[in-house]
Amino acid sequence: MLDVSYLRKKRHVLEEALRKRGYSLAILDELTEIDARRREIITKANELRAKKNEISKKIGELRRRGEDASHLMEEAKKYDELLSELKEKEKEYDRKFWDLWGYVPNIPHESVPVGPDESANVVVREWGERREFRFTPRPHWDIAELLGILDWKSATEMSGSRFVTYRGLGARLERALINYFLDTHTKNGYTEIFPPILVKPEALYASGHLPKFHEEMYYINEDNLYLIPTAEASLANLHRGQVIPEDKLPLYYVAYTPCFRREAGSHGRDVRGIIRMHQFNKVELFKYTKPEESYEEHEKMVQDAERILQALGIPYRVVLLSTGDMGFAAAKTYDIEVWAPGLGRWLEASSVSNVEDFQARRANVKLKRKNGKTEYVHMLNGSGLATPRVFIAILENFQQEDGSVVIPEVLRPYMGVDAIRPE
RNA sequence: GGAGAGGUGGCCGAGCGGCCGAAGGCGGCGGCUUGCUAAGCCGUUGAGGGGAGCAUAUCCCCUCCGAGGGUUCGAAUCCCUCCCUCUCCGCCA
Numbered sequence: 001m002l003d004v005s006y007l008r009k010k011r012h013v014l015e016e017a018l019r020k021r022g023y024s025l026a027i028l029d030e031l032t033e034i035d036a037r038r039r040e041i042i043t044k045a046n047e048l049r050a051k052k053n054e055i056s057k058k059i060g061e062l063r064r065r066g067e068d069a070s071h072l073m074e075e076a077k078k079y080d081e082l083l084s085e086l087k088e089k090e091k092e093y094d095r096k097f098w099d100l101w102g103y104v105p106n107i108p109h110e111s112v113p114v115g116p117d118e119s120a121n122v123v124v125r126e127w128g129e130r131r132e133f134r135f136t137p138r139p140h141w142d143i144a145e146l147l148g149i150l151d152w153k154s155a156t157e158m159s160g161s162r163f164v165t166y167r168g169l170g171a172r173l174e175r176a177l178i179n180y181f182l183d184t185h186t187k188n189g190y191t192e193i194f195p196p197i198l199v200k201p202e203a204l205y206a207s208g209h210l211p212k213f214h215e216e217m218y219y220i221n222e223d224n225l226y227l228i229p230t231a232e233a234s235l236a237n238l239h240r241g242q243v244i245p246e247d248k249l250p251l252y253y254v255a256y257t258p259c260f261r262r263e264a265g266s267h268g269r270d271v272r273g274i275i276r277m278h279q280f281n282k283v284e285l286f287k288y289t290k291p292e293e294s295y296e297e298h299e300k301m302v303q304d305a306e307r308i309l310q311a312l313g314i315p316y317r318v319v320l321l322s323t324g325d326m327g328f329a330a331a332k333t334y335d336i337e338v339w340a341p342g343l344g345r346w347l348e349a350s351s352v353s354n355v356e357d358f359q360a361r362r363a364n365v366k367l368k369r370k371n372g373k374t375e376y377v378h379m380l381n382g383s384g385l386a387t388p389r390v391f392i393a394i395l396e397n398f399q400q401e402d403g404s405v406v407i408p409e410v411l412r413p414y415m416g417v418d419a420i421r422p423e
Numbered sequence: 424g425g426a427g428a429g430g431u432g433g434c435c436g437a438g439c440g441g442c443c444g445a446a447g448g449c450g451g452c453g454g455c456u457u458g459c460u461a462a463g464c465c466g467u468u469g470a471g472g473g474g475a476g477c478a479u480a481u482c483c484c485c486u487c488c489g490a491g492g493g494u495u496c497g498a499a500u501c502c503c504u505c506c507c508u509c510u511c512c513g514c515c516a
Binding site: 042047049050053057058059060070073077242243370372374 | 433441442451452468470472473474483484485486496497506
């Protein structure tokens, strides 16, 4: 959520932000109208309340002296009728306003390329050499089939499409990735967290996933809880309502969690393999920083994710997302895409965003300066990394002609083998 | 799941219908002291919103004592619902 003063005092900034993102500006007119009405009502109600409070105070004084106050009590009652109506309206407009304000996205940082969609994204750098194959590289689902490490039949039978069962060294590889990621990041100063995976709606409002993305998440009506779509949702709530002394910042967190997404809008897309799953594993990085340091920390976070791919030897590129492709809460986002030779395309394995104070405002996380002043912290999140796409990249990049897959050096201690071979 | 206790400012903690945005302590900030010295003394110190204002200066008002309702002229204080914490019992990986 943005600071409301943008609507009143810096409307041009908002307009520009919405235009850059390709959003309609209509919402601003609606907001302005509701806001004007809302303030009108608040002002009126406050005046009435002030008068009524005054009378009540007098009654108190009279009563204490043991004098009669019935005439004043009559007068006070008159205000009740006037107020009760206004109070209803006040609530109504307040709710309307804040609900709608929740649909206003974050303002893109000035360094973000402007464009309608991913076509305007900018490749910032590319790492590693894409391997030349002497044979036609297979897509990961064929390799997995040969190796017997992914079992689609059991998963679809027990859970449906977009679920998979990892088997044998496949399950082992998944676990190895999670552990390797966690071990690497904790060595780099991130504190490991294992958060709840079911969270309350309030938590998702704070992270910015609600109200907009209800449809994208699994919701358990019985208990009013959501399955998290990413650990970001949990980590953004780690310090809810807290005031953090500035010398404690920045805070670095890393968390492994499964993630759950309904993928409601992507029927028919990426249906084969493990590119797009309802349930997948991800190791998430998260930072709480001072506002003036967040962009520097953003760059560092991208590099922390990149280092993992470098150690694994997977070719990748870093893409700066354009205004039209960026997420709702983000002010600036880099994607890290791994090369998948079997598919012949780049796959997003990480998305690293600076949301500035967008989440902090709703989660109410502040920092206290040395001079006693408080302000909202900046929050950053990034995958470090999502396992399925790294899993794919390993299979496809390190496949041999006979279908076996060579395990990267750094994973061997976790795997216990140097290759996965056909059964 | 059952029985009970409780949720108050950055933290601890008093208050249990009006004089309470809230005693006291700790912490923070400012100052004084420098023979009680890893101290003492004095002062100061919550958040959000609305209005006036060039103003992130200042002033006025409203709201906030877990959240949401209710009773009352008036609620931190009384009633209801929900959330959370703790204790005991039950169940259980």
